[in-house]
Amino acid sequence: MEAQEDLIPEADVEPSHILRWRTMLAVPLAAAFASGVHSLFASKESPIETHSYTLLFGEVIGVSIVLALMRRFSRGLRRWMASMWPIFTAAILTLCVWDVITLGFRMLPMPYFPGPSAVLRSLINDRTLLLDSTWHSLVLLLSGYALGTLVGLVSGVCIGWSSPVRYWGMPILKVVGPIPATAWIPLAMVISPSAIISAAGLIALSVWFPVTMLTASGISNTRASYLDVARTLGGGRAYLIFHVAIPAAVPNIFIGLFMGLGASFLTLVVAESVGVKSGLGWYVSWAQGWAEYGKVFAALIIMAAFFSTIMTLLFKVRDRLLVWQKGVIKW
Amino acid sequence: MVAISEREASSLVVEKVSKSFPAPDDRLTRRAVLDGISFSLVAGELVSLIGPSGCGKSTLLRLIAGLDTADAGELLIGDEPIVGPNAERGLVFQDPNLFPWLTVRRNIEAGLAARGVLREKREEVNEFMRLVGLEIFANAYPHHLSGGMAQRAALARALINHPKVLLLDEPLGALDAFTRMRMQDEVLRLWQARATTMLLVTHDIDEAIYMSDRIMIMTPRPGRIERVIPVNLDRPRQRNSDAFLRLRSDILNFLHLAGTT
Numbered sequence: 001m002e003a004q005e006d007l008i009p010e011a012d013v014e015p016s017h018i019l020r021w022r023t024m025l026a027v028p029l030a031a032a033f034a035s036g037v038h039s040l041f042a043s044k045e046s047p048i049e050t051h052s053y054t055l056l057f058g059e060v061i062g063v064s065i066v067l068a069l070m071r072r073f074s075r076g077l078r079r080w081m082a083s084m085w086p087i088f089t090a091a092i093l094t095l096c097v098w099d100v101i102t103l104g105f106r107m108l109p110m111p112y113f114p115g116p117s118a119v120l121r122s123l124i125n126d127r128t129l130l131l132d133s134t135w136h137s138l139v140l141l142l143s144g145y146a147l148g149t150l151v152g153l154v155s156g157v158c159i160g161w162s163s164p165v166r167y168w169g170m171p172i173l174k175v176v177g178p179i180p181a182t183a184w185i186p187l188a189m190v191i192s193p194s195a196i197i198s199a200a201g202l203i204a205l206s207v208w209f210p211v212t213m214l215t216a217s218g219i220s221n222t223r224a225s226y227l228d229v230a231r232t233l234g235g236g237r238a239y240l241i242f243h244v245a246i247p248a249a250v251p252n253i254f255i256g257l258f259m260g261l262g263a264s265f266l267t268l269v270v271a272e273s274v275g276v277k278s279g280l281g282w283y284v285s286w287a288q289g290w291a292e293y294g295k296v297f298a299a300l301i302i303m304a305a306f307f308s309t310i311m312t313l314l315f316k317v318r319d320r321l322l323v324w325q326k327g328v329i330k331w
Numbered sequence: 332m333v334a335i336s337e338r339e340a341s342s343l344v345v346e347k348v349s350k351s352f353p354a355p356d357d358r359l360t361r362r363a364v365l366d367g368i369s370f371s372l373v374a375g376e377l378v379s380l381i382g383p384s385g386c387g388k389s390t391l392l393r394l395i396a397g398l399d400t401a402d403a404g405e406l407l408i409g410d411e412p413i414v415g416p417n418a419e420r421g422l423v424f425q426d427p428n429l430f431p432w433l434t435v436r437r438n439i440e441a442g443l444a445a446r447g448v449l450r451e452k453r454e455e456v457n458e459f460m461r462l463v464g465l466e467i468f469a470n471a472y473p474h475h476l477s478g479g480m481a482q483r484a485a486l487a488r489a490l491i492n493h494p495k496v497l498l499l500d501e502p503l504g505a506l507d508a509f510t511r512m513r514m515q516d517e518v519l520r521l522w523q524a525r526a527t528t529m530l531l532v533t534h535d536i537d538e539a540i541y542m543s544d545r546i547m548i549m550t551p552r553p554g555r556i557e558r559v560i561p562v563n564l565d566r567p568r569q570r571n572s573d574a575f576l577r578l579r580s581d582i583l584n585f586l587h588l589a590g591t592t
Binding site (some may be wrong): 037 | 375393396397398416417418420421422424426428430431432434444445446450472473474488489492493
């Protein structure tokens with residue numbers, strides 16, 4: 001067979017990780033160090049906060065020792081440890097520095113910058129409310145995002161494909177699109193009876209613009225020769241749109257989806273802190289109202305985990321859908 | 332091997348066809364690319380079209396494919412006038428233009444899917460994959476293929492609709508010399524197996540002599556058929572036979588490309 005060797009080898013490009021002793025020991029040592037540093041200042045704090053914070057590090061040490069013992073049995077585990085342990089170590093040391101700056105030497109004004117142990121305590125104490133807020137945020141975000149994506153895809157395909165629609169649609173898109181969705185809040189609160197519905201609408205609006213823009217440009221930039229080939233293969237208009245133009249536009253569409261996701265986080269948090277009476281954005285401003293900054297930080301940590309998980313999921317979906325691009329484009 | 336043995340080629344007639352485009356520097360004047368060009372292909376014939384770049388060869392193929400419309404003149408497949416693109420006229424470009432988001436197999440069956448007949452004719456897909464020797468790459472994506480393999484997939488994709496005429500726009504132009512010679516045999520094999528009428532646009536004089544029944548030489552601005560040369564050599568042809576080389580030197584002389592004397 002001709003040119004079999006032209007097949008790009010599927011082996012991954014990253015060098016295989018070797019798990020060194022010093023890497024393996026870094027996590028438990030850092031945890032023990034941070035715990036020790038904390039105990040130096042612990043007298044300044046209530047014992048319950050110190051207790052859960054020290055317990056956390058105890059768990060980190062315990063788990064890292066168990067994993068170190070288990071590493072013999074799994075190559076995947078070794079690999080994961082080798083790649084993640086330096087980052088975990090850095091994270092633990094960052095906590096330690098934060099502890100020293102806030103609780104230790106009180107270098108930042110209180111009560112705005114509580115120490116990590118106080119934040120952990122808020123996280124544990126308020127877990128039901130935080131979970132509930134996360135759930136409400138998730139529902140609101142997903143409904144707005146889904147609506148915006150759906151409308152954005154339809155309008156993007158229409159604008160990208162049909163010249164008359166482009167003529168009339170593009171000015172609207174160019175004038176209305178760049179207005180930040182949050183700027184509509186005063187109007188949205190008047191128009192809609194329910195704050196939740198108007199918030200979902202605003203999130204949808206903030207997603208709609210980038211998705212439409214990028215979908216339209218992806219569709220209209222479909223290589224003309226792909227369309228020519230499809231025509232000579234007997235493809236009708238539906239085939240050209242759904243089997244040529246849209247697949248060709250998918251890489252662009254995903255850029256729009258990522259931009260829209262970022263915009264939707266922003267809109268979600270702002271909408272929740274001004275109108276909606278639930279969700280993480282509301283929780284933050286509520287905790288701020290009571291000057292409970294430990295809770296503010298706790299909510300920020302949850303938000304970070306929440307948003308980055310959603311972002312990661314979207315990356316996974318993209319990687320699956322764009323498997324045909326593997327080795328062509330990296331971003 | 333039903334699909335491959337049936338003979339379904341058709342004649343192609345191009346009668347006094349003209350086509351002009353707006354000049355790129357001045358939108359008001361139109362520049363004639365083709366001016367009353369006429370020729371015809373017998374059913375099952377393989378004819379080459381050679382000529383310098385910009386002489387309107389690709390424009391002509393686009394008109395026959397139905398992707399553009401002629402300003403004047405008549406284009407016929409058998410007795411039927413050409414209106415718009417259709418699966419009965421296949422087109423293969425220099426760039427294989429495989430859809431990168433489809434696997435090799437899905438690319439080859441695209442013509443069946445586009446016409447909505449994939450379900451009935453799924454069997455043929457295997458046949459055409461075998462015909463171009465790509466069975467083991469069925470599930471590979473196009474970016475994994477070498478240039479020659481990609482072009483074979485493009486040929487199979489064009490042939491699966493059993494086109495009455497296959498238009499080839501410098502299909503081997505981007506391949507290296509060795510792959511190109513092997514692919515010429517490949518195309519000849521497909522032509523003989525499928526007995527399709529083929530119109531081959533090429534820059535390569537050797538390729539034209541090696542492959543075609545007749546060679547049409549085009550001159551540019553406006554494009555006209557300057558001369559038609561029948562190639563009366565027995566197949567399979569020898570690239571280094573005296574008759575081959577004599578014909579080659581005749582054509583080079585005609586084109587004033589033999590070299591400075």
